[in-house]
Amino acid sequence: MPATPSRRLPRRRPPTLGPYLMIAPAVLGMLYLLLYPFGRALLISLQDFRLRELIRGDAEFVGLRNYQTLLTDPRFWDVVRRTFLFMAVNVVAIMILSTLVALMTERLGRPARAVVLSSLVLVWAVPVVAATTVFQWLFHSEFGIVNETLTRLGFTSFEGYTWFADGSAAFTILVVLIVWQSVPFAAITLYSALTTVPEELYESARIDGAGATRIFRSVTFPLVRPIFMLVLSLEVIWTFKAFVQIWVMTRGGPGDATTILPVYAVQTALANQRYDLGAAASMVTVLLMSGVLVLYFRQLFRQEGEHT
Template sequence: MSAVREQTAPHPPPSTPRPRRATGPGRRGPSKDGGHGIWPYVLIAPAVLGTLYLLVYPLGRAVVISLQDFGLRQLILGDAKFVGLENYGTLLGDSRFWEVVRRTFLFMAVNVVLIMVLSTLVALMIERLGRFGRTAVLSSLVLTWAMPVIAATTVFQWLFHSEFGIINEVLTDLGFTSFDRYAWFAHGPAAFAILVALIVWQSVPFAAITLYSALTTVPAELYESARLDGASGLRIFRSITFPVVRPIFLLVISLEVIWTFKAFVQIWVMTNGGPGDATTILPVYAVQTALSSQRYDLGSAASMVTVVLMSGVLAFYFRQMFRQEDELA
């Protein structure tokens, strides 16, 4: 009986082997990097090469020139000799350079504060407007933002022209006769103030639109709860609005620091850094040094110091920002 049972006992069905994926010239198996191969690197190669050529190479070339004795002769013949940090020592020992550094930070601080205050107010105003008013204001901001820098600078030059400027005419008609044929660009504080107004006017549209976009992410329920609790507008902004939009607010500040720190075109077209050195900041100082006495080495050194100072300001700013985020977390 046992033998019969053994013979008639059912056998388990044989396991069916899984079909192997075809690997041939038409279809490759998965590679070690997830099956993508080198194609992602091939696709981003043009962008990487363009960035290296347009950004990294000029920066590296400026660093090399700042370490050389590089004047007009060396520019033509190409026999520049390395002098180490001699150019930086000459630059840092110049009292005019430190005066320009002080003016640069003052220019940056005034512009950034005005830009952020005005942009925040404009963004809050847009949020409270109706559909038609919001569209009109946003369209105006976009058109202002799209105006070329040279065109905007030329407009401001004509506005404050001593003979044909509308500003002098309006002030004279209002009874301020001292502004008749007043030469704005011949006075240092006046020229400085006009440049600040120009930079702020060009920067507010971008900052205001960005902040308005951040304001749209604040839940309306928070505002309603705060109003029911009797919170004032300032308290609502401080306790609800600003904490929500704070990351975007800090990002805009960092962008505006970079924008104002490297402002060159407006100053060069409008005043060339004058009168005297009243509107000379570090980028203008670097170009003046390179072009006036053909000292391209000192100009490159000034540019490198500008990059280091701007990087230091941003590093300090980001450190404070991350520290505050850690405290809130």
Template structure:
């Protein structure tokens, strides 16, 4: 008869199951997955902003850029800007530039979106392809094309106008006049911005049920009445969002203006971003340039935050009503 040895039994090691590493709860995984992107975005967005604010509060010139040790001066740079006349002139021009471009962009984009809704399938695809191609053209490439179009001696615009019998445009220098330069830049920025806004609005219009339009047509409503009573209320939030994005895009527009005129002639196209760059690079007043950039951000916040809050309230109200 076999018996177990108690001593051996006591000495035999017990089997220990390997412990599995603790896993975070399922509700935490979405946050862990997006955390690297959020951290990278915060670094790329917040660090330049914080650095700009710090420089605007310091005495930061070429010497400080080379050897460091910038001296803290508080709000002295902002006081110098706000008490000078040039900032207010540039600010007024920037607001005019933003208003003209935004109105034209939103108006033309709405018209193009309404056109896309009414086109047939093949024609709609062709127009959307052209819009995407225009949108895909690099900013500087499109700017170079516009410079060539309005060139005084070999430009297509002068050649076409002269061919039509307008001899005074033979060799006309478009970029020597402030108003004509301003208009050309407006045309360029609108041309570059309409595709994005038009495709966004068209995508929103396709979500409106066709039954609403059919009922309105049966009741005898015109196209303008349908747009005013159905399309605008249904897409109020989208219109507001597109307008806000275009305000930001136009207000901080820099590359097109700098590539064509560098803010000229005689400052006729100098906006806040161009003014900040000229002050920082030409005068080596990096502190003043940073202060102008900070004021630009503050102006955008003052203008857009109440508007975006109202859009958020409207969206919540519509969601609650639904």
């Protein structure tokens, strides 16, 4: 029998550096913008860096002395506790409301769904400073519509009420503002995940007699859990480092009622001209946020390992 000719395998082309060279400027620029500020702040946190050193540039290296000063300050630990409380309240409210909005949007007809999604996008597009200014006017003691409405409803004690002079009220207003700004992104993302759930699974669950709560717990949530956890982690990061809303609205006041770690770092650096302590507070903030995310991802990977 004649021998069958052997098939030649196509030769693999050697990898070229062209694509990597094309993206290299963007990657290097991004690394510079991310790593240089972080490295500079880390260096300042290890120096005696005040206004004199900022001008003359001859800062003395002091090691971990700034961190020791920071960690022995009782006010710092009060701020840490308030930061975690602020983060927990915001994240829980955002995830509950965004999940409910996503579920509601999925069940609406096409015209109503378009209206809801458009409204969410418009709210999401409002600049942070503009939204914060609007909330300041809403709760203004003399010209705010909130006091005017409550007074007309018969709550005369709110006539001329100064919301931002009350620590609990200012804290609550900031929570409402941040939740209002954050729910659109989370709701749209969760709604997108809900659209990927096959309708056949819902029909099978209804045939088996499962109610709405059981369907969500046993069918919907397991399938959208990865997206849900991703949104949760993003909201933890965003609320943990919230700064603009607090700084524009209250600057951490009244007293320290709305002071969280990013605000505390800026207050320490600018008001007291202790740039070294401010940088140390920023480094501690990054460390605490990283610790929270590491614990969260460990738990997430553990759950995924149990299900596989």
